[in-house]
Amino acid sequence: MSLYDIARPLLFRLPAETAHSLGHTALRLSQQTPVRRLLAARYAVDDERLHTEAFGQRFPNPVGVAAGFDKNAEIPAALAALGFGFVEVGGVTAEPQAGNARPRMFRLREDEAIINRMGLNNDGAEAVGRRLSRRDVDIPVGVNIAKTEHVAPADAPADYRRSYEAVADGGDFFVVNVSCPNSQGFEELQNRDAMAAIFDTLVDAGADPLLVKLSPDLPEPAVEDTLDLVAEFDLDGVVATNTSTDRPASLRSPNRTEGGGLSGKPIEGRATEMVRFVAERTDVPVVGVGGVATAEDAYRKIRAGASLVQLYTAFIYRGPAIAREINRGLLDLLERDGFDSVADAVGADL
Template sequence: MTVYDLAKPLLFQLPPETAHGLGHGMLALVDGTPIEQLLAHRYVVDDERLRVDAFGQSFRNPVGVAAGFDKNAEAPGALAALGFGHVEVGGVTAEPQAGNPRPRMFRLPEDGGVINRMGLNNDGAAAVGRRLAAADVDVPVGVNIAKTEHVDSADAPADYRETYERVAEGGDFFVVNVSCPNSEGFRELQNRDSMEAILGALVDAGAAPLLVKLSPDLPEPAVEDALELVDELDLDGVVATNTTTDRPASLRSPNRVEKGGLSGKPVEHRATKMVRFVAERTDVPVVGVGGVSTAEDAYRKIRAGASVVQLYTGLIYRGPSIARDINRGLLELLERDGFDSVTDAVGVDLD
């Protein structure tokens, strides 16, 4: 039993956003201090078989932190010290946003899930950009770029470009978020014309490596349209997927009725199916997100075509050792199946 196992019942007595604030605040205090080295000694799994090269970046392992955990780039170094191979900060908007009224995050412990309707609360691109430029992180740091809520859809391309230009110096890769289910005006951004205008504006601004994050709720023809744009604009990758507004019939928690985006174990199968769908239709690397909390979860997405994976909800339920545990488990799975590296296993289940 770990320290987190002992603390978890107490943390789960707190409102989810309060508990997250405590955990994230502790990491922010550690960030950039010598304590990082102590954490890294305990949590980083250093093995060449875990290394992955994708969209111009070198990852020491395939397990990363998804956008939403470190919205304001206050703890990327501490998260790297917990053993993660990359960190995606944000979503970041051009101007600061308070987000939606509380409560806006809900645990579904019976299901291993979370529902959130945070609404892209963040300190704004200027503040996040300054922190990123000053950070010294030994893993790639991605920046999730989103639309400022009050900006009209017609002005979205300029808004995304402004955000990018403010964070460009400190980011290693950039993820275009047109699929947030918890902020006004995002539904219109997912049609082909809107996406083309937004992505084109960022390409013109020199954003690279540039990835797009897709919704699991898009119908297949819309996903195919998005992937055509990825090819036409020569983007560098696809993140599959964001949270879902759907509610599987299997959900048991009373909080299943809350509005917002569902993440965690209830979406694991659906997210892996989307990874496979995307990987079968494009040659760019895929980042697999949704329901990753064990080595087996990560391995299924890798075999389905994901070069790297990300998690957030798993941290809530499994605690700070999750990256270490997944990476150790991946090494066992690779050895079991006769693969020399993670890269060798990427997409082996594709037809």
């Protein structure tokens, strides 16, 4: 039994956001101490078969942390020490935002899921950009860029550009978030003309590598429209997917009726099918996110076409050893199926 197994019942007695803040603080404090090296020695898995290249970046392994976990770029070094191959910070907005009223994060313990309606609370792009410029981390760090809530959809392209320019020097790749279900105005951005204007502005600003994050709730024609724009603007990748506003009938937790975006095991199958759908229709790398909790979950997304995978919810339920467990498990699965590397397994089921 790990220390996290002992601590988890105590943490789960606290409100979800409070527990997350405590864990976040512990990781932040560890970064400037010898604990960071001890964590890396315990959790990092260094094996050439896990090394991955995508959109011009080199990743020590394909398992990353999804946007939302480290909103303000405060703990990339600690997450690297826990064995993750990359981190996506944010969502970041041009102006600081307090987000929605609490409570705004809910555990669905029976379903190994989370519902959040955080509302893109963050310190603002300038503060995040300053932190990124001082970062001490040797894994790629991406920045998820979103629309400031009070900004009208017509003014969204300039707002995204302002955010990008504030974080440009510190990010290794940039993700356009037009699919957040927990902040006002995003539904109006999920159409071809609105996205084209945002992409055009960011490409003109020099954003590179540039990816777009999709909603799992988009109908297939809307996904195809987005992929047409990915090709038109020569974007570098697709993140599939964000959280979902749908509520599967299988949910058992009393918190299933809360509003917000659902993440975790209940959306794993849907997210993997979105990865497959996207990978069959584009040649750019796909980042698979949604319900990744085990090596088998990650491997399904990789075989469905994901070059990289991300997680968030599983960190809460499985603890700080999760990247190590998934990476070790991936090595076993690669060996079982005769693949020499993760790259060889990408899209094996297509």
